[in-house]
Amino acid sequence: MKVTIVGAGNVGATCADVISYREIASEVVLVDIKEGFAEGKAMDIMQCATTTVFNTQVTGTTGDYSKTAGSDVVVITSGIPRKPGMTREELIGINAGIVKSVAENILVHSPEAIIVVVSNPMDTMTYLTLKATGLPKNRVIGMGGALDSSRFKYFLSKALDKPSNDVQGMVIGGHGDTTMIPLTRLASYNGAPVSNYLSQEELDKVAASTMVGGATLTGLLGTSAWYAPGASVAYLVDSILNNQKRMIACSVFLEGEYGQEDICMGVPCIIGRNGVEEIIDVKLNDTEKAAFAKSAEAVRAMNADLKSVL
Ligand SMILES: NC(=O)c1ccc[n+]([C@@H]2O[C@H](COP(=O)([O-])OP(=O)(O)OC[C@H]3O[C@@H](n4cnc5c(N)ncnc54)[C@H](O)[C@@H]3O)[C@@H](O)[C@H]2O)c1
Numbered sequence: 001m002k003v004t005i006v007g008a009g010n011v012g013a014t015c016a017d018v019i020s021y022r023e024i025a026s027e028v029v030l031v032d033i034k035e036g037f038a039e040g041k042a043m044d045i046m047q048c049a050t051t052t053v054f055n056t057q058v059t060g061t062t063g064d065y066s067k068t069a070g071s072d073v074v075v076i077t078s079g080i081p082r083k084p085g086m087t088r089e090e091l092i093g094i095n096a097g098i099v100k101s102v103a104e105n106i107l108v109h110s111p112e113a114i115i116v117v118v119s120n121p122m123d124t125m126t127y128l129t130l131k132a133t134g135l136p137k138n139r140v141i142g143m144g145g146a147l148d149s150s151r152f153k154y155f156l157s158k159a160l161d162k163p164s165n166d167v168q169g170m171v172i173g174g175h176g177d178t179t180m181i182p183l184t185r186l187a188s189y190n191g192a193p194v195s196n197y198l199s200q201e202e203l204d205k206v207a208a209s210t211m212v213g214g215a216t217l218t219g220l221l222g223t224s225a226w227y228a229p230g231a232s233v234a235y236l237v238d239s240i241l242n243n244q245k246r247m248i249a250c251s252v253f254l255e256g257e258y259g260q261e262d263i264c265m266g267v268p269c270i271i272g273r274n275g276v277e278e279i280i281d282v283k284l285n286d287t288e289k290a291a292f293a294k295s296a297e298a299v300r301a302m303n304a305d306l307k308s309v310l
């Protein structure tokens with residue numbers, strides 16, 4: 001199985017690293033526009049092969065898309081990240097043009113690929129990719145919910161003082177500081193509602209920390225995060241390539257699901273070899289439905305800015 005990752009920066013290279021050491025794919029191609037950068041990252045990763053022990057072949061190229069031919073999955077991480085104090089939405093001006101041209105280049109050599117969009121503002125970049133390529137909706141998947149959900153489980157585990165892997169929870173909605181919706185009502189500690197152990201005030205604090213999780217890291221790091229984002233993309237790619245059919249919150253095109261149409265937003269999806277295989281209805285209550293509708297309004301307003309590129 002072959003995976004191409006466009007953008008060999010922090011997130012792209014971390015994703016390539018996780019995919020290779022976990023042998024999720026047999027071949028990974030990194031692409032970047034910075035001369036020699038993808039080649040260097042690929043060589044560095046390959047020099048781990050005998051110490052972390054893997055057989056995945058990782059190569060890099062400076063913009064030669066012929067090397068990406070026949071990819072099963074293509075991950076788009078090319079574009080600029082935010083700096084402290086910025087929102088993801090402020091990146092649209094530069095990233096829209098990059099994402100559109102990358103998606104078009106990719107399809108020339110890998111017409112059957114499933115595309116995973118990571119560049120921000122991710123929901124709008126996913127919508128752009130879908131509209132610009134005309135691909136069927138099952139083959140364009142925005143990664144955000146997997147990351148936001150892992151942050152949610154991290155903050156829940158801290159509040160509960162229990163291991164993250166004993167906590168279940170999901171974040172849906174937009175991948176934005178004010179648009180994501182951590183589903184605290186449905187979160188559990190090994191099946192028992194977390195509200196059995198945490199007060200409403202503690203749950204509200206967990207939700208708030210989750211929503212600004214990316215901004216908090218950007219403030220600490222001076223650029224946005226990459227370890228959890230890269231690992232979250234690898235987790236999604238694993239479910240596609242190995243047909244795991246995991247339920248993962250992903251930004252996908254909605255045609256009436258969750259009361260929305262003509263928009264890409266985070267909803268629980270079954271992810272397998274065909275990409276998005278099903279959208280799961282988790283039965284939101286009225287408050288959650290209202291939050292989803294408000295989130296959609298904000299994502300839709302951002303999509304309106306695509307007029308100049310679409
Ligand atoms: N969806 C998510 O959950 C999530 C998580 C983290 C980061 N992001 C986003 O992912 C993007 C990348 O973040 P990063 O931290 O890796 O940034 P980075 O600056 O480390 O890497 C981006 C890379 O893209 C390359 N690039 C730019 N234009 C290109 C083009 N036309 N073709 C090929 N490569 C090109 C750059 O040279 C750079 O190496 C940002 O937009 C960031 O906001 C999204």
Ligand SMILES: O=C(O)C[C@H](O)C(=O)O
Binds near residue numbers: 088225229
């Ligand atoms: O916060 C960012 O800008 C990057 C990414 O979307 C994240 O959530 O880490």
